[in-house]
Structure formats: C-alpha cells, structure tokens
Amino acid sequence: MRHSCDFLVIGSGLAGLLFALKAAAHGTVTLLTKDALGESNSRYAQGGVAAVWDEADSFEDHIRDTMIAGAGLCRREAVEHVVRNGPRRIQELIALGVSFSRSEDEPDTYELGREGGHGRRRILHAKDQTGAEIVRALVEAVNTNPRITVTPYAMAIDLITTGGLARRQGELPPHPCRVLGAYVLDLKAQRVDVYQARIVALCTGGAGKVYTYTTNPDIATGDGMAMAWRAGARMANMEFVQFHPTCLFHSDVKSFLISEALRGEGARLLNTSGERFMSRYDTRLELAPRDIVARAIDAELKRLGADCVYLDISHQPRAYLSGRFPAIYQQCAAVGIDIATQPIPVVPAAHYFCGGVAVDLTGESSLRNLFAIGETSCTGLHGANRLASNSLLEAAVFAHSAAEAAAERLAAERPELVTLSEWDAGDAVEPDELVVVQHTWSEVRRFMWNYVGIVRTTRRLKRARRRVHLVQEEIRNYYWDFRVTGPLIELRNLATVAGLVVDSALRRRESRGLHYTLDFPESDRRWIRDTELERRF
Ligand code: FAD
Numbered sequence: 001m002r003h004s005c006d007f008l009v010i011g012s013g014l015a016g017l018l019f020a021l022k023a024a025a026h027g028t029v030t031l032l033t034k035d036a037l038g039e040s041n042s043r044y045a046q047g048g049v050a051a052v053w054d055e056a057d058s059f060e061d062h063i064r065d066t067m068i069a070g071a072g073l074c075r076r077e078a079v080e081h082v083v084r085n086g087p088r089r090i091q092e093l094i095a096l097g098v099s100f101s102r103s104e105d106e107p108d109t110y111e112l113g114r115e116g117g118h119g120r121r122r123i124l125h126a127k128d129q130t131g132a133e134i135v136r137a138l139v140e141a142v143n144t145n146p147r148i149t150v151t152p153y154a155m156a157i158d159l160i161t162t163g164g165l166a167r168r169q170g171e172l173p174p175h176p177c178r179v180l181g182a183y184v185l186d187l188k189a190q191r192v193d194v195y196q197a198r199i200v201a202l203c204t205g206g207a208g209k210v211y212t213y214t215t216n217p218d219i220a221t222g223d224g225m226a227m228a229w230r231a232g233a234r235m236a237n238m239e240f241v242q243f244h245p246t247c248l249f250h251s252d253v254k255s256f257l258i259s260e261a262l263r264g265e266g267a268r269l270l271n272t273s274g275e276r277f278m279s280r281y282d283t284r285l286e287l288a289p290r291d292i293v294a295r296a297i298d299a300e301l302k303r304l305g306a307d308c309v310y311l312d313i314s315h316q317p318r319a320y321l322s323g324r325f326p327a328i329y330q331q332c333a334a335v336g337i338d339i340a341t342q343p344i345p346v347v348p349a350a351h352y353f354c355g356g357v358a359v360d361l362t363g364e365s366s367l368r369n370l371f372a373i374g375e376t377s378c379t380g381l382h383g384a385n386r387l388a389s390n391s392l393l394e395a396a397v398f399a400h401s402a403a404e405a406a407a408e409r410l411a412a413e414r415p416e417l418v419t420l421s422e423w424d425a426g427d428a429v430e431p432d433e434l435v436v437v438q439h440t441w442s443e444v445r446r447f448m449w450n451y452v453g454i455v456r457t458t459r460r461l462k463r464a465r466r467r468v469h470l471v472q473e474e475i476r477n478y479y480w481d482f483r484v485t486g487p488l489i490e491l492r493n494l495a496t497v498a499g500l501v502v503d504s505a506l507r508r509r510e511s512r513g514l515h516y517t518l519d520f521p522e523s524d525r526r527w528i529r530d531t532e533l534e535r536r537f
C-alpha cells in the first residue's frame with residue numbers, strides 16, 4: 001500500500017510524540033511506531049528532566065556542568081541552545097498535562113532532584129516514573145489530535161532518498177540528497193508499505209540492545225541510526241556509549257534501572273567487602289559524572305572478582321523511600337530486597353548513545369528534509385559523556401526546533417511528494433529457521449559486551465570488528481534470501497550500529513569521557529573533535 005503525508009514521524013517516545021503534536025499545526029502528520037504507541041526508552045525514564053528552574057540556579061551553571069561532564073567535546077552552541085530553551089519546553093510539557101512532583105512543604109513549588117555531575121538540585125521529576133508521566137500526557141494529546149494519523153506496530157525498514165533512487169538507476173546522486181519517504185513493515189499484516197512524505201523526522205531512540213546487559217527496553221535496536229547510515233547521512237561520535245552505573249543485579253529481573261536520583265539523596269556505593277570505594281576514584285564520590293562512576297564500579301568488580309556492588313540508601317526512612325521512589329521500592333521488594341534496610345545489588349549496563357545521526361541546531365541531518373531528534377541524533381549537547389537527565393531535555397528542545405524548521409521548509413519550498421515504487425521483495429521466500437536470527441542477535445550483543453564495553457583495548461576492538469564484518473555478511477545473504485521480518489530488520493540494524501561503534505572507537509586514539517582504552521589511557525588535545533563517519537557508496 002502507498003501512503004502520503006506532509007510529515008512522516010518515525011517513533012513515539014518523547015521526541016516523536018512532541019514533534020508530531022507541533023508539526024500537526026502546519027500539515028498532515030503520520031506517526032509510525034513499531035510497538036504500541038508510547039512504548040519507548042522515554043517511558044522508562046526515572047530520574048527526570050534537568051532544567052534551570054530554581055531562581056538560585058543559572059543557565060551558566062547548567063551549561064558548565066554539561067560541558068564538564070562532556071569532557072571537552074560538547075558543542076557550545078548546542079549546549080546553550082538546549083539549556084536556555086529548557087525552561088520554556090518544560091512549561092509547555094506542564095501545559096500539556098505533565099504532572100511533575102511538588103514539594104510537600106510548599107505545594108506550589110516543584111520538587112527538584114539531584115543527580116551526578118550537577119552542581120545543584122535541578123531535576124524536575126514525577127517521583128521515579130518521570131518518563132511514564134510525560135508519555136502518558138503526550139499520548140493523550142496525540143490521540144485527540146485529528147491531524148495526526150497514528151499507526152502502531154509499523155516498523156520502518158529503510159529511508160528512500162533521491163540519492164538512493166539515482167544510484168539504483170545507475171545515475172549520479174544529486175547534491176544535496178533529499179529524503180522522500182520510507183519503506184515500512186506492517187507487523188500485523190506482514191506487508192511492506194511505502195510512505196511518501198515531504199519531511200521525515202527520525203525519532204527512533206537509542207540502541208542499548210546492541211549490548212547483552214542494558215537498561216533499555218526491547219525497542220532500542222538503533223533502527224534510525226542504521227537507516228540514516230544506509231541512506232548516506234553523516235554519523236557522529238558513535239564510540240560514546242554511556243553505561244549507567246546502577247542497574248539492578250538480579251537473575252529474575254531484566255533491565256531494571258536503579259535511578260541516579262538515589263545517589264542524589266545520599267545513597268552510597270559499597271563493594272563486596274562493605275567498603276565505600278568511590279573516594280578512591282573521585283572527590284565528588286557517588287555524584288561524579290557517570291563515566292567515572294561506571295568505570296570505578298567496573299574496576300572494583302574486576303579487582304575483587306565480584307558479580308556486583310551495592311547501593312545503600314537504608315539511612316533514609318521507609319516512608320520517604322516508598323513515597324519518593326515507589327517503583328524502585330516495589331520492584332526491589334518484589335524480589336525480596338527491602339531497600340529501607342538492605343543494600344541493593346547493582347551493576348553497570350549499557351544505557352544511552354551519545355552519538356548518532358549528526359544534526360545542526362534545527363535537528364536537520366546531512367540529508368535534506370531528514371530531521372533526527374532525541375537519542376537517535378548527535379546534536380553536540382553531550383560531547384563525550386551525557387550529563388544525567390539532559391536527554392529528555394534535549395528531546396523536548398530539539399522536537400520544538402525541528403518542528404519550527406520543518407514547518408518553515410514546508411511553507412517556503414513545499415518539497416514535492418514523489419510517487420515511489422512499491423517494495424520489491426524479489427525472490428524472497430519464507431524464512432526457514434528464525435532461530436538463526438536469535439542466535440546471531442545474541443552473538444552480536446555478547447561480543448559487544450565483551451570487547452566494546454566500559455574498558456577497551458585496540459586488540460579487543462579489532463577482534464570485535466572481525467566478528468561484526470562476518471555477521472554483517474551473513475545477514476546480507478540471509479536478508480535478501482528471505483521475506484523481511486521484524487527480528488531480521490532489527491538484527492540488521494543492531495549489526496550496523498555495532499559496526500559503527502567499533503569503527504568509531506578504533507579511530508579515537510585517546511581516552512575521553514565514555515571511551516576509555518588501555519592502549520591510549522590519556523586524553524589528547526589533538527582529539528578534541530567529533531568522530532564523523534559517512535558511508536561510501
Ligand atoms: P525513545 O523514547 O526511545 O523512542 C523511540 C521510539 O521509536 C519508540 O517508540 C520505538 O518503538 C520507535 N522505533 C524505533 N525503531 C523504530 C522503527 N524501525 N520503526 C518505527 N518505530 C521505531 N533520560 C533523562 O533525561 N532522564 C531520565 O531520567 C532518564 N532515565 C532513563 C531510564 C531508563 C531506564 C532508560 C532506558 C533511559 C533513561 N533516560 C533518561 C534516557 C532517555 O529516556 C532517552 O534517551 C530518551 O527518552 C529518548 O527519547 P527518544 O524519543 O529519542 O527515543
């Protein structure tokens with residue numbers, strides 16, 4: 001089937017939902033998402049949204065904290081843009097019905113949380129379920145907007161561009177190349193549809209699932225990054241994968257985060273000998289930026305041959321803990337951990353991609369009319385390491401900037417809706433052994449965890465690169481022989497993202513922020529630049 005719209009939005013986390021709402025004021029919007037509406041990383045966000053809210057806080061302080069965490073690689077204009085526009089975007093979320101937690105003593109005041117790397121309290125939150133509250137309000141608004149057509153269980157496969165069409169005809173691609181739409185697998189009908197659009201917004205989130213252990217839900221397979229790469233968009237800083245220091249370590253629970261906000265309220269990290277070890281790594285102790293805390297935990301685990309460390313917040317009263325952190329309190333209780341009296345076993349896990357599709361301050365990529373917003377993009381805000389709770393803020397600010405720029409483009413140029421040919425399945429047959437996809441998926445995630453994790457070496461990265469190439473070749477054969485399925489599309493994307501992370505990590509011959517390699521353990525001024533990758537066709 002063929003569909004047409006002014007704005008095609010792919011993904012329904014904070015970035016996609018907010019962009020769709022804003023774009024709907026200017027044209028027809030189709031919002032595609034591969035799972036239920038709102039299923040996303042956004043939905044699981046716990047700690048909150050950082051913004052200059054308190055009168056005693058200042059833009060300069062938030063900018064400084066962001067740049068310090070980013071370890072010399074933040075793009076100053078992007079940091080200024082996000083921090084200075086942050087409070088306005090928060091006001092807008094509140095106007096859309098998001099209910100942030102208020103102070104018990106002063107109900108007219110929002111309660112501000114604290115997290116690592118922040119010099120002061122600046123995190124607006126909805127207890128420990130900030131993402132669920134934001135997504136609830138935005139989904140409600142999207143569902144009642146008549147100009148937005150929502151199509152859940154629709155998985156984008158590939159972008160269609162003028163360059164791609166030209167190359168297929170054996171012609172030289174035009175410059176600049178422009179996006180025209182996307183091929184999309186309707187997961188219910190098991191049919192590939194073509195979507196034609198004047199503007200495409202990639203809001204597909206991150207790629208935590210490229211690692212064995214992650215805080216991310218299953219949707220985080222890097223689809224947007226891989227699609228943009230295949231289409232020829234410029235990518236940046238893919239080596240900077242953030243490992244959250246404290247994911248619950250329990251055999252019955254997959255991917256449950258223990259928010260950094262606990263450390264903001266005084267939780268202490270202890271090793272298996274019961275020692276509070278952070279003082280050996282950083283004077284900011286548990287509230288040092290995440291790269292430092294995750295590396296310190298990794299070092300303790302290796303030093304002691306332990307499976308986990310512990311996070312202890314038992315100094316806080318039970319009533320406070322169950323009221324301020326209800327989800328964490330209940331999830332831990334469900335597996336027999338009483339956080340009011342016992343320390344929580346935790347380990348680092350892959351959490352956030354600082355790199356992605358390189359975009360300008362309007363969120364536009366190197367492909368014309370293709371915007372990338374949220375975790376799938378690289379705006380320059382995070383540099384080599386993201387400051388806690390800056391991601392939701394970035395998604396909200398860039399959803400706004402991108403919607404404004406896209407609306408202007410529509411009004412000024414009204415990009416042509418090109419009639420695109422239907423998906424050509426060739427001689428593809430039904431997949432015979434779906435288990436092969438699952439095996440390969442686990443293989444990629446395992447070697448990424450083992451060789452491209454918190455501490456890297458050139459030798460391990462090269463080992464990973466050899467494996468990634470092999471897997472990519474196998475997928476290429478498998479992909480074209482068999483009818484496309486959701487798991488196959490995701491596997492192809494995971495392998496693509498794995499390749500981009502490894503290649504970027506091999507290029508950066510220094511340690512900085514989240515990229516730490518034993519072969520080049522120091523930062524090097526000559527590497528104060530982005531790692532940019534662009535596909536050669
Ligand atoms: P997402 O919210 O991940 O949305 C991506 C969407 O794209 C999903 O709807 C997905 O289904 C869809 N999609 C993906 N591929 C396709 C495809 N091929 N076709 C169609 N649809 C597709 N950040 C903070 O700032 N503060 C926090 O407190 C915080 N806590 C976090 C806690 C957890 C457990 C996790 C995992 C992350 C947390 N983060 C936090 C990070 C933050 O949540 C994310 O970076 C942010 O929400 C990303 O938003 P997004 O809209 O870009 O992507």
Ligand code: SIN
Pocket residue numbers: 045046047048257258259260261387388389390391
């Ligand atoms: C957390 O609550 O610890 C997550 C915050 C973030 O990822 O910014």
